Amino acid sequence: xxxxxxxxxxxxxxxxxxxxxxxxxxxxxxxxxxxxxxxxxxxxxxxxxxxxxxxxxxxxxxxxxxxxxxxxxxxxxxxxxxxxxxxxxxxxxxxxxxxxxxxxxxxxxxxxxxxxxxxxxxxxxxxxxx
Amino acid sequence: xxxxxxxxxxxxxxxxxxxxxxxxxxxxxxxxxxxxxxxxxxxxxxxxxxxxxxxxxxxxxxxxxxxxxxxxxxxxxxxxxxxxxxxxxxxxxxxxxxxxxxxxxxxxxxxxxxxxxxxxxxxxxxxxxxxxxxxxxxxxxxxxxxxxxxxxxxxxxxxxxxxxxxxxxxxxxxxxxxxxxx
Numbered sequence: 664x665x666x667x668x669x670x671x672x673x674x675x676x677x678x679x680x681x682x683x684x685x686x687x688x689x690x691x692x693x694x695x696x697x698x699x700x701x702x703x704x705x706x707x708x709x710x711x712x713x714x715x716x717x718x719x720x721x722x723x724x725x726x727x728x729x730x731x732x733x734x735x736x737x738x739x740x741x742x743x744x745x746x747x748x749x750x751x752x753x754x755x756x757x758x759x760x761x762x763x764x765x766x767x768x769x770x771x772x773x774x775x776x777x778x779x780x781x782x783x784x785x786x787x788x789x790x791x792x793x
Numbered sequence: 794x795x796x797x798x799x800x801x802x803x804x805x806x807x808x809x810x811x812x813x814x815x816x817x818x819x820x821x822x823x824x825x826x827x828x829x830x831x832x833x834x835x836x837x838x839x840x841x842x843x844x845x846x847x848x849x850x851x852x853x854x855x856x857x858x859x860x861x862x863x864x865x866x867x868x869x870x871x872x873x874x875x876x877x878x879x880x881x882x883x884x885x886x887x888x889x890x891x892x893x894x895x896x897x898x899x900x901x902x903x904x905x906x907x908x909x910x911x912x913x914x915x916x917x918x919x920x921x922x923x924x925x926x927x928x929x930x931x932x933x934x935x936x937x938x939x940x941x942x943x944x945x946x947x948x949x950x951x952x953x954x955x956x957x958x959x960x961x962x963x964x965x966x967x968x969x970x971x972x973x974x975x
Binding site: 673676677679680681682683684685686687688689690693694696697698700701704 | 816817820821824825826827828829832833838842845846849850853905908909910912913916927928930931932934959962963966
């Protein structure tokens with residue numbers, strides 16, 4: 664088949680297809696039925712309001728922002744928890760130190776009174792011997 | 794999928810113009826194109842009408858996003874094409890063979906009604922994507938570049954679908970009707 668014949672065939676095929684696939688008229692009353700459905704949809708309770716805040720999260724930037732906010736809140740929460748724990752540990756250590764100091768003070772007081780008592784005894788004995 | 798507006802777009806109309814225009818007039822202006830794409834693809838008048846109505850309901854909800862008459866035309870073709878594919882996949886996953894392909898729903902008036910009916914039947918038997926490509930090319934007279942935009946398909950794929958479909962259609966119609974027809 665020559666090139667010219669092939670081109671002719673293509674052109675005939677194109678024309679045949681254009682004829683075969685011509686637009687069809689929409690059924691009678693089509694536009695009215697569409698408008699009726701639009702009106703019906705407008706009258707129906709709007710579910711958009713119910714889920715509108717959820718739809719807000721379908722935007723990628725909002726999703727990322729929400730993720731970042733949640734991650735930030737978690738980091739902040741962990742930090743606050745650590746600070747509080749360190750403060751509580753410091754308070755407990757301080758209490759233990761105070762207790763230890765009180766015990767040590769009591770012991771020192773006891774030792775001092777013993778030493779004083781011993782000194783007093785020695786002085787008494789010396790006077791008796793003299 | 795990003796909505797690309799074809800380069801041919803010209804008559805710019807503002808958002809307010811679209812919002813204020815009569816929606817019924819918009820439907821009447823485009824109903825034939827939308828209904829015909831659905832009808833050629835689904836080969837079922839009632840299903841095609843239902844699908845076309847859904848397309849216009851979606852259009853009504855998205856009117857404010859459409860920037861021009863050409864954009865609207867592009868949008869309608871794109872949404873119709875995608876809804877057609879979705880509809881077929883939901884309702885009937887199997888491909889229709891030529892023998893199962895329904896007869897054309899409406900009578901056509903032409904010089905060779907037999908050839909046209911045969912071609913319509915053959916087009917209806919094509920796989921989904923090539924069928925849409927052929928419908929958009931020959932019913933809507935779209936360029937392959939615009940078809941590629943509407944179907945979000947590489948241009949080479951559109952051209953390949955067209956070439957293969959035409960070769961197949963030519964072969965089958967010649968076998969069925971004889972050398973004299975095409």
